[in-house]
Amino acid sequence: MEIFKKIYKTYTEVVFPPTCVCCGSSTNSDENSICSLCRGKRFESAGLARKEILPQSAAFIYTMWFFDKGGYLQDLLHKLKYHFMRGVGIELGYLLGKDFLHQQSTEELKYIDDLNPVIIPVPLHVKKRRKRGYNQARALAEGVSRSTGWTIIKKGAIKRVRKTKTQTGLTLEERSKNLKGAFQVKEPKLVLNRKCVVVDDVFTTGATTFELAKTLYEVNEVSSGILTVARA
Numbered sequence: 001m002e003i004f005k006k007i008y009k010t011y012t013e014v015v016f017p018p019t020c021v022c023c024g025s026s027t028n029s030d031e032n033s034i035c036s037l038c039r040g041k042r043f044e045s046a047g048l049a050r051k052e053i054l055p056q057s058a059a060f061i062y063t064m065w066f067f068d069k070g071g072y073l074q075d076l077l078h079k080l081k082y083h084f085m086r087g088v089g090i091e092l093g094y095l096l097g098k099d100f101l102h103q104q105s106t107e108e109l110k111y112i113d114d115l116n117p118v119i120i121p122v123p124l125h126v127k128k129r130r131k132r133g134y135n136q137a138r139a140l141a142e143g144v145s146r147s148t149g150w151t152i153i154k155k156g157a158i159k160r161v162r163k164t165k166t167q168t169g170l171t172l173e174e175r176s177k178n179l180k181g182a183f184q185v186k187e188p189k190l191v192l193n194r195k196c197v198v199v200d201d202v203f204t205t206g207a208t209t210f211e212l213a214k215t216l217y218e219v220n221e222v223s224s225g226i227l228t229v230a231r232a
Helices: 002-015 036-040 072-082 086-103 106-114 126-132 136-148 172-179 207-220
Strands: 045-048 058-066 118-121 158-160 183-185 196-203 224-231
Touching (some): 058 086, 072 224, 086 136, 086 224, 158 207, 172 207
Parallel strands (some): 058 224
């Protein structure tokens, strides 16, 4: 039976060669959905935002790549969000987590581990999740968990209780006002005295992730980390 599986796999790779969902180039079968060029060289690395003044509720912001408006990355993240590309989300999350670990010192990682980190994917409002079919931030969180070993908060423990309008075109002040009171921690014991690591696809002004970090801080008084794939 195993030999037939290998033959079938070889056949499908010849007839339907795997291609990168980002750029469309052919990939090796062991590269999953994103080719090595897009993984390692196509996008500009962003890393830790060291000079930015953060609110008390946010300990750090770490982003893998800078956003390329109108480019490959924007198209990939659009597909991730609206085309139910869960596997791609997990793959991107894995790369994000791996990149973060690689860039941190042993002391910094030990500090995070000592606080029993828990991954918090930015929740969608229930109506938006039903319409979209899934939450791309949770797919990213699954990937981050695989590369870091950190646990993910269980579904429903933190909810988006207000259906906010789209943030596109809003100023920072308007975005913050739009998101005020949007999140609620339903099970405080799951984040108490733990380092929360908020995960999302894109960091623009920070209004969404900062509001979630603020909500978490009001419960556990521990500033959160923020991980995103791209920074606009």
